[in-house]
Amino acid sequence: MPRNKSDQNREEKRDEIVTAARSLFIKDGFEATPINRLARAAGVSANTIYWYFKDKDEVLVAVLDGELNARMTEYLKVTFTNHTERLLWVVNQLEEVSLLVSTVHTRLQSSAAINVWHERFHAMTEGLLRAEMQTLGVASEKMDALVKISVFAVEGLLSHDVSGSDKTSICEALATGW
Amino acid sequence: MPRNKSDQNREEKRDEIVTAARSLFIKDGFEATPINRLARAAGVSANTIYWYFKDKDEVLVAVLDGELNARMTEYLKVTFTNHTERLLWVVNQLEEVSLLVSTVHTRLQSSAAINVWHERFHAMTEGLLRAEMQTLGVASEKMDALVKISVFAVEGLLSHDVSGSDKTSICEALATGW
DNA sequence: CATTCTCTTGAATGGCAATCAAGGAGAATT
DNA sequence: AATTCTCCTTGATTGCCATTCAAGAGAATG
The missing domain is CATH 1.10.10.60 (Homeodomain-like)
Structure with missing residues (x-):
């Protein structure tokens, strides 16, 4: 108030x-x-x-916080049949804001505020992902590596314009291994 | 002449x-x-x-071509004991030019010349990687997905400042499956 | 009623990529 | 030898942009 x-x-x-x-x-x-x-x-x-x-980046941070909040609220409401579905859902959400995603990765280097936001975002998403993967029985020695690979793969999907079928098979591979 | x-x-x-x-x-x-x-x-x-x-981006393309040439020449001279080693070598090379890497991903969106260079670079590296992974016995249905996951993971390593041990375990996971 | 605090704005400032307009220097043509 | 032509070089300018400056208006407070 x-x-x-x-x-x-x-x-x-x-x-x-x-x-x-x-x-x-x-x-x-x-x-x-x-x-x-x-x-x-x-x-x-x-x-x-x-x-x-303070500057244009601070406006961006406010926008990012708003979007993150909205999409996280959405995320908590959805139920997924499997991990592949979950990853695909996340990719779809991020694609709706793909310009924001690439801007964050660009401005990261020159703006401390964006850098901090980005770090927090990664800490949060990696935490969520790690928890999910634990329930899937991923071995703990490989956990850190697999979490990061998943995150990097999702980011790659956003910035590299990949066909829908490739998206699916990538998420499947991430979820089920090879 | x-x-x-x-x-x-x-x-x-x-x-x-x-x-x-x-x-x-x-x-x-x-x-x-x-x-x-x-x-x-x-x-x-x-x-x-x-x-x-023509413009600053064209200078950048010339620099990129030169670096790529030099590093590819180097690559062809090195012999690797396994795929993990190969991936780590690539990551190390790219880290030496990490500012170039992130600039390419930034200017990609606004410069057609950089965009073309980037696409060619990916086509080339994905081709090389696919050939290597075939010799490792990767199933052909999963090949496209695994190649892209490897490329995206390497890119992620470059832009996200990961500990040395995580780098190693990520490359191991990429090379040996999960 | 004077002062101060919050808010708003038009007018700079300064950094940058890119373009303009004016040549100079050497080769080719007369 | 004089002229033209092409290649090369540069100082000055333009235009875009984020950000800051300087000057207030209006409400609240003493």
């Missing part, structure tokens, strides 16, 4: 900017969205964005 | 620029190397670079 009207407006306004940013970053991409366009879409001037956010 | 002195100079000058670019792009990164700095390092003015190259 905000302490006063001023704080309330602050959050609302911030959210409006994030909402506009989410739509533009996902549809056109972060790099293809100058601050000015974002400002116009949010109905403010460019400088107003800098009142609410 | 160049047809005249003019052509000869042209190639030499081009090479000087590429040599300077190679060193800067590998050490500092492509994005952190403005055309002006590159020009100074090559002993020419910025515009001269645009006489020899």
Whole structure:
């Protein structure tokens, strides 16, 4: 609960900017969205964005947090028949925000904020994946390697434009071994 | 053999620029190397670079071709005791040019020239890898999936800063199955 | 009513890739 | 030898972009 009207407006306004940013970053991409366009879409001037956010990367982090939250909520509601299905679902979700994914990997190097977000994201997803794979009976010595291979494979699928059937067989191979 | 002195100079000058670019792009990164700095390092003015190259990406492609050539020559000379060794060798080579690797994945999206180079690179490496894995007795139905998983895993290793022991166990898992 | 705090904006600033416009230097043609 | 032509080089400019500066307006507070 905000302490006063001023704080309330602050959050609302911030959210409006994030909402506009989410739509533009996902549809056109972060790099293809100058601050000015974002400002116009949010109905403010460019400088107003800098009142609410330190820089463009901080807007991106807010968008990422929002998307992650929404998709994680979704994830917890879905039940999967097997691990292959689960991986394919994740790939599909990430493909809907593939421009965000590649932007994160790009800006990682130059933005500390994005770097931190990325690390947390990996820690979280690797944790979830490890738990799932334990129930599948993956040997603990190979666990770390297999978790990372799975994560890297999913990331590769997102950035390398692979046929649908290859996607399926890759997820199957990850889930069932060779 | 160049047809005249003019052509000869042209190639030499081009090479000087590429040599300077190679060193800067590998050490500092492509994005952190403005055309002006590159020009100074090559002993020419910025515009001269645009006489020899269409744009900055074309310089990058020339650098990539040179590095690829050098490392492929090296690769053909080395003999490996097993597939794990081979994968680790490749990872080590790529780590020496990790800034180039991440730049390629970044500029892929905005530069047609880099995109083409990247596709060729993948076609080549996947071809080599497939041949190796055939000798290891990988089932042909799973071949495409396993090749791509290996490539994606190697790319993941490069961009995600993984401990040395994890690198080894990942390459082992890729080489021996799970 | 003066002061301060929150918010907003138009106008810089500075970095960068890329282009323009103006030559110079040597080879080929007259 | 003079002229033209082609290759090469460069200083100055353009245009895009993120970010900062400087100047306020309006509400809240003393």
